[in-house]
Each structure stands twice: as structure tokens, then as C-alpha cells.
Amino acid sequence: MPIPPANLYPPFNIVRLSHVVFGVTDLAASKAFYVDLLGLQVTDEDDDHVYLRAMEERGHHCVVLRRSAEANVRSLAFKVYDEGELDKAHDWFRAKGHDVGWVERPYQGRTLRTHDCFGMPIELYFQMERLPPIHQKYALYKGVKPLRIDHFNVFASDVDQAVAFYNEIGFRVTEYTEDEETGRLWAAWTHRKGGVHDIAFTNGSGPRLHHTAFWVPTPLNIIDLLDLMATTGYLANIERGPGRHGISNAFFLYIRDPDGHRIEIYCSDYQTVDPDLEPIRWDLKDPQRQTLWGAPAPRSWFEEGSLFQGIDPVAATLKATPIVAP
Known part of the structure; x- marks a missing residue:
């Protein structure tokens, strides 16, 4: 099939991918892998979650490790251009017959949870807590x-x-x-x-x-x-x-x-x-x-x-x- 022409004026404006939420069966082992081996930075953690960011990122997290009985993926997340784009996205997905709902997520503002054409869970948000820059903290x-x-x-x-x-x-x-x-x-x-x-x-x-x-x-x-x-x-x-x-x-x-x-x-x-x-x-x-x-x-x-x-x-x-x- 031919590739469709680029849609330069979509119904709402996604800026970029943002983060993934992994369900992990051994939180300590996963933390050791992502932090000690790969070098991601811990921005917060509790008994059931570890929040991570990479060195150039100002947003609070790009990976969330979540303790889980089974290894899985909870969602893929994307950042939109402003608050109004969230409402446009909500209405567009609902009109397409997709499940939509506003969910609470730590360190994020309003977050829309829905799914794509295959049922894959995706989340959209505009605001995420900003952290001080660390890209020149070379000791990290x-x-x-x-x-x-x-x-x-x-x-x-x-x-x-x-x-x-x-x-x-x-x-x-x-x-x-x-x-x-x-x-x-x-x-x-x-x-x-x-x-x-x-x-x-x-x-x-x-x-x-x-x-x-x-x-x-x-x-x-x-x-x-x-x-x-x-x-x-x-x-x-x-x-x-x-x-x-x-x-x-x-x-x-x-x-x-x-x-x-x-x-x-x-x-x-x-x-x-x-x-x-x-x-x-x-x-x-x-x-x-x-x-x-x-x-x-x-x-x-x-x-x-x-x-x-x-x-x-x-x-x-x-x-x-x-x-x-x-």
C-alpha cells in the first residue's frame, strides 16, 4: 500500500514521545540494571516504583519501573503542545469510539489515558514536573x-x-x-x-x-x-x-x-x-x-x-x- 500523505494539521498536537511504564518482577534487580549498568538517574522511588530520567532531560522521568507480579508494559506516554490539546485529543478519541479517561499520575498534570487502533494503552499529558539541569554534572x-x-x-x-x-x-x-x-x-x-x-x-x-x-x-x-x-x-x-x-x-x-x-x-x-x-x-x-x-x-x-x-x-x-x- 502507498504511504499516506503527511497530515500536517492533525486534530491535536503531539510534541514527542515521553516515557514508558514497565511492570517488573524484581524492582531491585531492575533498578540495578537501569541505574548502575545503563546510568539512568533516580528522581524518586518508593517500595513499588522507581522513577528515572536521562542526562539531558528536564522532565521528571522517562522510565517508570513498577513492581508487578508479571513482567509487562503499563503504557506508552506522549507529551502534547499545551493543555488545550489534551481536550482536543479527548474529544477525538471519544468520537472514534475509543475508551478515554482522566487519570492521576505522580509528577504530571492532567493525563489522558486511551488506546490506539489495536488497543495498545497510550497516555497523553502536557505538564510534568521540571527538574534542574544535570547535563553538565559530569560526575553523574x-x-x-x-x-x-x-x-x-x-x-x-x-x-x-x-x-x-x-x-x-x-x-x-x-x-x-x-x-x-x-x-x-x-x-x-x-x-x-x-x-x-x-x-x-x-x-x-x-x-x-x-x-x-x-x-x-x-x-x-x-x-x-x-x-x-x-x-x-x-x-x-x-x-x-x-x-x-x-x-x-x-x-x-x-x-x-x-x-x-x-x-x-x-x-x-x-x-x-x-x-x-x-x-x-x-x-x-x-x-x-x-x-x-x-x-x-x-x-x-x-x-x-x-x-x-x-x-x-x-x-x-x-x-x-x-x-x-x-
């Missing part, structure tokens, strides 16, 4: 030196449907993978903030969260993280990489947290600010699409993802397969 930089949350990638049972829905609310496609035999989308990268993506969609049983990505200063930070993981008991948590993607041109590493939530460490993609920027097409069988250089992705990368709480995944309608490592 540890682990992979994460600067900011960069994007989500989600398994979708129908990527064409995902692109059509998110296009309605203003997400613009930067790159996409097309199955030549059917003409359907196998994957698509969409953005609001002027990078390659705020949220991407990969063909597969879904909705499930494929990964959450963090931007780091240089590829050398990724190499440092690999050395650290290999010598501190996290060798088995390295899943894929390092390497460079064809799509996005980004230098990458994929790792798994103690509950299996997949994290991408990411740098070196490009800006996509121009509203008339044409999407880049890739063929599914192009071996440099997913990996410009580096080992092909393992089967786990295509098949495993984090469940959203209370949502049963649906099998993908497109049965095409990419190149998988032996």
Missing part, C-alpha cells in the same frame, strides 16, 4: 551515558493499519519496509519530534512492545557498555549488535533487562524536520535494510516482545519473512 555520567529517551518500536499485526491511524494524529513516516510480493508494509518509522522516529511499527503478533531506545553520545559509549556488561554478569543480556542499521543509519546495540524488556542503545541517526521530506523505501529482502553492517538479527529479535497489561496479541496478517540469522 555512568554506564552508557544515556542522554534521552529516543523512540518506541511496537509489534503490529497490521503495519498498514498502524501507519494509517498514527498518520491521522500527525505522525510522519520517514522510512518504511515494503513486501514486494504483496505491496504491503512490513515495518514503518514515524516521528513527531524531527528525528527518524518517535514510534515505529514492525510486523508481528501484536500489539507488543518490541523495544524502547535511548540516545547516547557516541558509538564508543556502546563499546564501553559491552565491556561493562561482559564483566559484571550481564553477558547473556546482550541480544544483538553492535552494528549499524540501514534504516535510520543509526549505530545500535540491543540488550534485555532482567524481565526481558528489550532496550536499544542508539546514536547517529539524522534530522527529519522538513514537513515535505519524502519517506525512504526499503525492500524486505534487502540484507542491508536492518543491518548495513554487522551480524543479522537473531530469531528472538523478530519473535519476542513485551506484553501490554491486559492485552492479548493478535497474529500478524502479513506472513512475509525477513532475513534471520541462522
